[in-house]
Amino acid sequence: MNAALLRRAALLVWTLLVFTFIFAPIVSTIVFSFNADRFPSLPWCGFSLQWYEAVFADASVQRGLVNSLIVAAATSVIATFLGFAAAYVDYRYRFFGKAAYTAIVALPPTVPVVILGVAMLTFEGRIGLSGTLTGVTVGHVVLAAPFAMALVRMRLADLDPDIERAAWNLGATPWSTIVGVVIPFCLPAILASIFLTAAVSFDEFMIAWFVSGVNETLPVRVLAMLQGQVSPRINAIGALVFAVSMTLVVAAQILLGRNSRRSKEPQQ
């Protein structure tokens, strides 16, 4: 079967090309952040940490990093609480207008961030939030809460609604049930959501660009640097941002993986 073999090879080569296209920019960012030469081209000019040193010495980058970390931390806590609450309401209750309720909570990621950014800027300008880190956080929570809701809701799908009902029947209050049963059951998803929403916020640049004003976050600083000339410092920042985000995402993935394995065990 030569034709079948050829077909298989062609498919594999095509898949490889697609993945190359997707990952070449990421890999080259990391590789060239260690390159001694100013202009990223082959051949490789030797290993160097000079761009990282330049980045860490740059006060505006330091400020951006600190701002980004503050915003990401605040966003992850608030968005995860709101996402958990919305997911629990969707899981527990049926009420008039529920579709509209979930839509309002879930829709923000479908709106282009450039539009969210303008809307946030005009609105926050009115209430004195624009140009503040609080303003950036508010926008990031709007964008990140739907992801938290999705993660927790997927986990809740594995929790038999009868368990909570049984607890109520035995005299437990809704409060003690949610604290004693629902939240512990959702804990892996809640932690995963904290990491994931932090990563969403840490990488978000458009809302932050419109709203942050002089309080630039790190991605906004990168956007400003892109407007300038070619600089390997951008690669160094990109690699750093990548390291932070991937740590968060891998942590979330490990939590979710353990989560699904555990939920399968009792069924067997």
Add this chain to the structure above:
Amino acid sequence: MSDAQSTQTLPSASPVTSSARATRLRFAAFWGLPPLVWQLAFFVVPLGFLVAMTFWSVKSFRLTPDATLANWTFILNAGFFRNAYIYTFWLAGLTALLASLIAFPAAYTLAFRLQPATRRFLIFMLVVPFFTSYPVRIYSTQIFFSPQGIINAALHPLGLGPISVLNSPTGTVIGYLVLTLPLVVLLQTFALMNVPKTLIEAAHNLGCGRLRTILTVIVPSARIGLVVAATFAFVLAFGDYVAPLYLGGSKPPTLSILIADQVKSGNHWPRASVVAVIMILTLVAVMSTMLALAYGRRGAKP
């Protein structure tokens, strides 16, 4: 949310006292209200405010509440807006089509040809790009395609090139593909994985060729996922700001560049709001058309 009622009320429990009901309501409100209030206050209201602002005017550089249609007539009659609209729509549509076609063989390979462990790993890999700085990826792409970049360096010994795609619509589309391809491959893979294997085997047993199986069995039964993937690609490309600016050279400008320019330098927020509202209306129309296309034909089938 005040009418939030627990449908899971205890069937045979003791009569629910009014204080227990009040506790139940407070409990529901505690979880139900914060997400609603937050998204109303910081998502619905700002978007509503954006719509309201389209009717405001700018008098001596100051925003003034007003009820004028001047911004709408200005934007709708402006040649630069019409050109930008057609250009953005066309490039986003082209991106959705190209991304779908390029992704399909890869998604097919992932869904049908690889070991489950390899597939799981590659699916995880496809999530990675969402958490790497998109502007930095565009910056890398820009360097790849620059005149002295890696692509041209590789083409030169082959007697090809030099190609120049930067500051052109081609550059913009390449950037859009950097943005959309991971998501499209991912969604297509999920769609294809849901195609019943028995259906494919049945087609093969009945003597249906591979290509014909793909076109007449696999694609129709994965249609919803494939259409959703293409729609997401359109939505992402339509609203993107970074690729048209850094790879397209913002000439001609796309709608998102018009918005950013009007807000950041032009300082004419009402006009930018008009563009934004038109973009939202366009996306709603495109999404509902595509979803109708995806779900609609199923009913027509016997």
